[in-house]
Amino acid sequence: MTDWLTPEEWQAVVLSLRVSSVAVLASLPFGVLVAYALARWRFPGHGLLNGLVHLPLVLPPVVTGYLLLLSFGRRGTIGAFLDQFGIVFAFRWTGAALACGIMAFPLLVRAIRLSIEAVDPKLEQAAATLGASRLWVFATVTLPLILPGIFAGMVLAFAKAMGEFGATITFVSNIPGQTQTLPSAIYAFLQVPGGESSAARLVLVAVAVAMAALFLSEWLARSVARRISGA
């Protein structure tokens, strides 16, 4: 394997894995919160929040990347603010993770939201009568029941993050070892005549990683579902 990929490509693989995992894990709590809010609460900004969440899906990735640059870049309003606390996204792998996280967010939220909507509120009521506060009800009833949806959302988001390219490269560009993810490396190969076979190699790696994640999530979801169905 190490022979098959150059050290730089190998670096890109590792970085992509890191970026995608961090993107998914870091956005998960927000994803669950937003999904819960959208599924269960009615509040004035409901439609707006919903629209915002879907935005990265509609916008061409370049535009999302550019908007990220404007807001989270060093000179961007949010970026400058976070800079004070030593949080920097620009040209860091963290920025790649941010871009991937945002691009994957609609997928994460929608999967979780669908699962939440499928949970019978009567079970949550039953938990409440047994003394569980809203938070406890969520932790002990809702959350375990939506695990399959969470896994589904995570794998969608992970796959999306593994493939995300436009927003990432626009936001944090492509610095080998720091922000060069698999898709940028693949893109680079496709830009030169005869680069197809090298690109194909990297594509295979990306696909293999994503499929492994997919099978893991299917397996987890199925084992949870089996438990719930009571067999």
Place this chain on the structure above:
Amino acid sequence: MTDWLTPEEWQAVVLSLRVSSVAVLASLPFGVLVAYALARWRFPGHGLLNGLVHLPLVLPPVVTGYLLLLSFGRRGTIGAFLDQFGIVFAFRWTGAALACGIMAFPLLVRAIRLSIEAVDPKLEQAAATLGASRLWVFATVTLPLILPGIFAGMVLAFAKAMGEFGATITFVSNIPGQTQTLPSAIYAFLQVPGGESSAARLVLVAVAVAMAALFLSEWLARSVARRISGA
């Protein structure tokens, strides 16, 4: 509005709408079928099908586009075959729809699949005891119950299709009036000095269209959900 957009841009808007709608509507039956198969059937190729469905998510869009070009292009194996029957995707708006449909397919399938998994098989059994065959059970029980999930999948897919760019431009190029969708037009503007404001205008149009679709789907899903909850 017609003043605000040039005729060519206006064309791109209309084309994008057409491409996205066709992509969503044409892929819907397949989406439902595949989602049902993945949710309810156990068969040898289950994992493979599942992986295949997720592929467009993992692959950088350019790669998907290139693969489409290789297979559905005029010289591609499938393309050449379909050409005999007068079905041509290459460099037509239908090709853009194909690309968008494929890119959006994982989102469509996952949303529908999650909904199907949430349907209580006991209700389907009840329908069977009343004489409904599998197909009838699906049409009269499963399908109405998963409508919210179908709407969710459709809006995700539509939003994705409205924003899809990499695969489309790689597969069918960016020919005004034929294959130039909104995102491709936005891309072209961003490639030259001074194109930003035009790009921004088009981005707003894309966002507005997608948001309208989003609100429509939310409204539909909610009215279905309200009916089901029995109030």
Place this chain on the structure above:
Amino acid sequence: EEVVVFAAASLKNALDEIAADFGAETGNEVTVSYAGSSQLAKQIIEGAPADLFISANVQWMDEVAKAGLLAGDARGDLLGNTLVLIAHGKDAAAVEIGADTDLTALLDGGKLAMAMVDSVPAGQYGKAALESLGLWEGVQAEVAQSDNVRAALALVSTGEAPYGIVYATDAAADDNVSVVGEFPADSYPSIIYPAALLTVAADAADRAFYDALSGEAAKASFEKQGFTVLTQTQ
């Protein structure tokens, strides 16, 4: 008659103008599909219905030629471009570009924005220039590579990167950047936009447009965007 042109995306402003003029003059309709040169070349090879191809570099035109898709006689180097060093801000101090320019000190911990140095033409040219000046080794680690030259420009324009290397054509139009130096013409291979008629081009209108590209009106349009118009096409 319809003329379908596949052109590198960076030509949009100039070509749109030329196409409109041509259409008004001859009544023929010119449709231009703008995308990356690599995408367009691959599409042509896969049978795209393009009559003309204008590439942003020679390599991809060569690929099309190799596939035997050029109408034998009509290929020429249409345009040239130059590489410049840009800096964030309207009135950045000029930089003398030569073998002893201390880029690292200039960057002061910031990044040098370029297009992808191994695959995207503007990046390839930039890397060649830096190499021939002996600056590449020192600055290599500080280079932020974008997928296209416009994205590199955006990094400098937003101030994310203090300096960048882009085409003169791109630098000219952006108010937030200033051109602080030009790379010596001999430090990088000449930047060439070749144009060619393709085999599928059948009708007279296609050739007429091909010819018009090297006409006076076109020349003005190209130069307005900062391109150098090269020796005439045959």
Place this chain on the structure above:
Amino acid sequence: MLKLAIRHEFPGFALDAGFEAPPGVTALFGKSGSGKTTIVNAVAGLMRPDQGRIEVDGLILSDSASGRFLPPHRRGVGYVFQEGRLFPHLTVRQNLLYGRWFARMKDGARFSRIVDLLGIGDLLARRPGALSGGEKQRVALGRAILSNPRLLLMDEPLAALDEARKAEILPYLERLRDETGLPILYVSHSAAEVARLATTIVLIEAGRVLAAGPAATILSDPATAPVLGLREAGAILSARIEAQEEDGLTRLATGAGPVWLSRITAAEGSHLRLRILAQDVMLALQRPSGISALNVLPVTVRDVTPGEGGVLVRLEAGDEVILARITARSTAGLGLAPGMRVYAVLKAVSVAPGSIGTGGP
């Protein structure tokens, strides 16, 4: 005629049951967790038993030997589930009519009759989500009946209903049984319901058939009485209404002699099944007088079976058998022994409407 012989293993529970159910109502009676629902599911085709064969009127529904397994939708069973299972997206009316789309024969007139009977006329336009427990159960009942099945499966269909509603529905089920000849497999915990409706009773315990046979036999058998519950032990008499008398009583002719009961709303001449609970029967050595009980039947003691909770005395009354449950002290006090001639005393109000069924055994 339903013939069934199946085996199935769940982890921790083994079912091994076989019985034949002649036309009429076959009641499955047994403790919670004894396997009743599992049997019904097997008949409906919702569960494929590991082994065995199920046959209805010669049609093989499932046979592990030949591998035949008719899918549920081709079995034509109407199933009233233990837990409702109404379609949440359809209105009550649509739920009720669901089976009609697929029914072998449509029968429009019945719809409004059944809706009236079940008292769900006001609910037709509503969706099931917010119905009360009993309302749901009534809709489920209607849905199954309206699907025109060839076999009706009812898993505790009346458990959530009040006595008044039950009292309205039971006669309808009896008519269904008698007029249409529809075989019904009926699960219930209520011995009274079972006794009233059942033609055949199958007692299930821990997945096995403990006893099966005609209702009259099982109910009056001192051996099976403890399983059904001692309070439900009793005999079934065939009776014919002879006269509706003026002071609110009905005179019946039975094999044991004339019997007066509180008014039964049925035409003179109609045939009934009376269930006389053993605990409602008092024995006397001489014909008592000056008492409120109206029915005093001369009987002969057939046998005396002591057991827990009292002594069951089987009595011959004409050509019928009556069961009496009395205390050991009274048995001794009266010196009861087989062959002795005594009087059975029965209050006219003792026989509950729930214990009077139409049709012969």
Place this chain on the structure above:
Amino acid sequence: MLKLAIRHEFPGFALDAGFEAPPGVTALFGKSGSGKTTIVNAVAGLMRPDQGRIEVDGLILSDSASGRFLPPHRRGVGYVFQEGRLFPHLTVRQNLLYGRWFARMKDGARFSRIVDLLGIGDLLARRPGALSGGEKQRVALGRAILSNPRLLLMDEPLAALDEARKAEILPYLERLRDETGLPILYVSHSAAEVARLATTIVLIEAGRVLAAGPAATILSDPATAPVLGLREAGAILSARIEAQEEDGLTRLATGAGPVWLSRITAAEGSHLRLRILAQDVMLALQRPSGISALNVLPVTVRDVTPGEGGVLVRLEAGDEVILARITARSTAGLGLAPGMRVYAVLKAVSVAPGSIGTGGP
């Protein structure tokens, strides 16, 4: 002490109910769809009534006037739902212990006692999905009881259970009522269950309270008898076990004189509530002899209430009241009139275990 007065409108159904429930079991009794579950939901806080006030032992649970509404998890109610609502992802054991996490006091010893009582020891490691109907209901019952609530709400908790299991659980509920003083709101369609458990009975009809009061009063009131079902009309006697006699009988001292019943498993000296169903009581002008019935009580006729299905005769027996239901013909035949001295005859086996409750009213 639960005080409740609420109004709520659903489309097509209006609830307007108020009653006070002293400690003990308060039974809500009424037809399907009369609003029982709605009331219980309001007490649990799962439904916010349009108007009204609910108070338990001085704690205001909900008050529309002040806008106060205690959320469900802070009410400390244990709710046995009409439809189970077990957590599908938790094992039976985890379901049972769920409330314990939040309980005010933990009480480890009770767990195994309740598991044994409910017969769910074998199910502890299973998940609820594939449990039988009755098994689910038993787990739900255990879950609510084990949450150590300050108020227990039970919506038809025993509907899916067989008589044998009921007979085991009812005494436990009685002990719960008597030993812990836990107030219980109990919905049931079974008048027998209600009569046995209830301290207070609230009759609901179409969203309104028809009658409410102490169980003994409501049950022996000829006016409310038709609502409860004529067959369930009867009087409640306080009794004390005097002796467990050798031949399987128990001698009880009551205000009406000594009464012998089939063996009651309780210690000598313990206090019981006996429900004597009106239909089980026979009247005689002279003390009968040579009969199997063991209990013959001298009584005085207080009043005679003719109605549908017979005549209700209220009898004074010592300082207690007994109700008898006989036919109009017998009433005339015996010439019954207030003040007349007659004999009430009661079989020892007539009083079912289900009708004997512990603890005096």
